[in-house]
Amino acid sequence: MSEDHTLTVRFFARLREELNTESLTLPIQPDTTAGQLLTELARRGGAWAQLTGAQPVMIAVNQTMAKPDTPIGPGDEVAFFPPVTGG
Amino acid sequence: MSEDHTLTVRFFARLREELNTESLTLPIQPDTTAGQLLTELARRGGAWAQLTGAQPVMIAVNQTMAKPDTPIGPGDEVAFFPPVTGG
Amino acid sequence: MNYSISVQQDDFDTAAEYQAMRDSGPGTGAIATFTGLVRDSGDLQGVNGLFLEHYPGMTEQVIESLIAEAAGRWDVRKARVVHRVGELALCDQIVFVGVCSAHRGDAFAACAFIMDALKTSAPFWKKELSGSSEHWVEQKASDLARHPGVLKP
């Protein structure tokens, strides 16, 4: 049952570098949102605290732009990253 | 003294075709404007009457956009043409 | 600001024009280009060619003043205008406008301004050819609305 109760979290750009983490596989609680996951990760402290800091953090769920109240569940891919700067 | 008392009039596009005239050399009266010259040419009748008709006629004096009240004199190049449609 | 204008019968090479834009130094961050082509429907349907007349001498002066106006309003590092005259066939290239700038907003704005203003101010006239009929194109109200007044008497 392990695969069925996890999700993947990905980080990009400055966040990827400062957290020194490209991706995590985490167990997921029922009735969770992307914003709750962000808050939980920020509680790790250190560099992780910036996830709920002054700098905006963008959220994508399954490669689509999402909001803090977007529901997430097992098997989802959740990404956190700074505002985009391509082009 | 003949060269000193004339100006050149040029026509383009639809006007050039309908007047069957590319250019004219005309004697010029003192204290004349581009609009007065246009009115004088329109008095020739036939196709020339359209110069003061419903369709707008643009004016250039010495290759610069001008207005009916722009003064003209000996040696000037005056051009009349339809609204432009390049590009 | 560096600029160049050509009015010519011959076709032009957009690849060479683009390369000249790129060779404008390390401060250039944005290149906007526009190319106009002879298309199959204008005032007439089934257009298979155009005849383009212009006012030699005046044309170049007007385009020069439009480029100067654009350079006064936006950051323009280099501007280029090529406009063909004479007989053109369906799908032929008619006009090229290229602008390079430090920033994309300036490149887009200056390129669109020069192109719009050229259509209402530069002394070119286009005759559409369709089978055996021909028709001098009339100026569009929508063109005047984009860049009003320059040519209004």
Add this chain to the structure above:
Amino acid sequence: MNYSISVQQDDFDTAAEYQAMRDSGPGTGAIATFTGLVRDSGDLQGVNGLFLEHYPGMTEQVIESLIAEAAGRWDVRKARVVHRVGELALCDQIVFVGVCSAHRGDAFAACAFIMDALKTSAPFWKKELSGSSEHWVEQKASDLARHPGVLKP
């Protein structure tokens, strides 16, 4: 409407991209293109290169939706976006956006819209390299003002 998107490390050939735009049939009257280049000053001065990161998969989906939005608002016969990722040097090409349309107003508007929206919505991140220092570029308020909201949580 025909479109194509590439996200790649390799450089691209604007001449080939332009030719593909021209080969869009006799109804095309206007081609607008934009190319972004690595320039020498951004957030840092003396920039000599960039590193570009992206979110594979999501990037293409976002650009696809921007093109679809543009095609819903303007006449778009063909649209093309190429964006490079990885390490780029000063003066390198970064991004190409090309749009062809029957009319110039639509070509300009759709090209500028796709480019502006890409800057605020597509998951690319740029790091400036200058001598031994490096700096993740921050999103400009002026970019958000042009195309607000798509990415705001």
